Amino acid sequence: MEWMSTIAAISPMRAWGIDVPNYFWFTGSSAAAFIISSFAHVFGFKQFKPIAGFSLLLAFVLLVAAPFNLIDDLKQPGRLVNFFLYGWENFGTSPMKWGVLLLMAYPTLILAEALILYRPYFIKRMEEGRGFSRTFYRWLTLGRTSLDAQSLEKDHRLGFTLGAVGIPLALCVHGYTGYILGAVHANTLWHTPLMPVLFLASAMVSGTGLLLVLLPIFQRFFSLSQTIDRSMMATLAKLLAWFIVIDLVVRALWLSFAMPFGMQSRELLYQFFTLHFNMVVYVEYGLCLILPMIVGFSKLRHNLAIVITTGVISAVGVWLFRWNTVIGGQEIPRSMPGFTQYIPEIFGQNSIISVASNWGVFIALLAIVAVIFPWDEEMETHYQGVNNGSK
């Protein structure tokens, strides 16, 4: 056995703090919420119709709130414009650069789809409203104020097209974050082509988990009927369980390959997972994936309190996975001995407060969007038309 002791070395600087896992969590959950809304809009699964509109708005708000994390993570946020102006020759090799296009195209597309979906309701509010309200809702209809069969058919066609284009875009907008890490060959934990798939699979878990938390809150307190759709909650809990199965399969592929068969990675990954054994095995896998999966596949999914708790746990679990990947990957030594350890600041840039503030922005935006968009009326029409009596 070789033995080496360090006499002098420096602690290398690590770039990414708590903002980055939070950003990845937000974009991932947005992609998942969009895909769930597309179940109804594109694939025609009728049972998801009542939540498709709400889910679409959630996807929009998550994605609008997400990039604030990136700006806060910058050392020179005032130079944001340089991201748009320079360095286009690196477009093919810098996944971060893809964000320029994706982070502009994706929210625009979701907004367009939402404006089309809610157009009949905007027209109604426009006709009922006066003054500013009337003008405001006229803007939201984008000037198309007709409700004849032809216009509604056009809405349907446009909604389908945008939803269909949106699915690959949603996959890209989160898949690219996986590329950002996966492309870094210097980092043992990150450098795998599975990283975008890992991120997408876990994103479906966090997005569904978030819906399981927000949907009952909105249905109970802010919808017209003020009733929680328990059968929808059970359906979502089962969907969550299937997403967890996919997530576990991808994670198993990743680790069962990287740890026994990796080249330089093998030894460092063993050290890494030894260091974080309890957190990864008991919390991330046992508590936050296996347990919610059992709930989703068992009769427990009909218990509202358990399902909401499951939603919280699975969403938090994916946040921890993002943390353990982004922060954990940077802990692994590259040029100097010893693992590093990250302690986020409480105040200032890239701190616990900045992440909490981002959640504040998310909640505020969600409230604003929920006030502007008549999601409750739209949701109610589906219950009256399709699902009457099963609430």
Added chain:
Amino acid sequence: MPNDPSRRRFLKQGGIAALAGATSAQAFSLKNPGRDAQDPRYIGDTKAHYAMVIDLRQCVGCQACTAACKVENAVPKEQYRTFVSEFEIGFFPHVRKGYVPQLCNHCDNPSCVSVCPTGATFKRKDGIVVVDSEICWGCGYCLSACPYDKRYFNSETKVADKCTFCAHRLQDGLLPSCVETCVGGARIFGDRNDPNSEVSKMLATFPTSVLKPYQGNAPQVFYISLDSRLEAVHKATPMLDDVVQKELGLLDKEWPKLPKGVS
């Protein structure tokens, strides 16, 4: 007054000018404005290809290079562009010292450059990898991408920073300050395109190796007599200084070392 004709004309002309500015070729760049303008500091010596050979047989671990670099480049406190790591290798009584002077490798295939989303970091024609501190937005992708940990956020300029082979000195015909100050003559710097340069002769005469060749970065800092066991640096015991700082509760950085390591 919204209908004031002069105001309308002003807004119209201003709008057209702003649109022209935003869409002109200069506003968007494949590279960055300095490179587009062919500024010599961005292009470098078009005929040279600079490289460094570090002869570890000559290194005594005195850290004169570390000190000279800090002074020459005004590197902030507790940050380093170059540093000599020092190890003890083997078991008593068969123990030897191992020194690894490290600096940016100015790779021919630099991972830091290809991932830069603003074009702030780039490789000059003479092979030197530099950062435009006016363009860098401090995203840290290059710090994450460098397999050698040779980049840091300069605590004063708040942008990515690293060794430049003292490009400002080369411009004046001087050697990099670490090379000039090296007491053992362990650092040899020069132009690989010139067969008569000392660096070319050293590369032709001695077998050399680079750090982490498997990363595929093609580093341009070559080592003579590099002990391959030093590649397993993560197996080494952690630095005593880290352990002591942890014990004394002095670790106030965001990314302190774990005192116990995992070896």
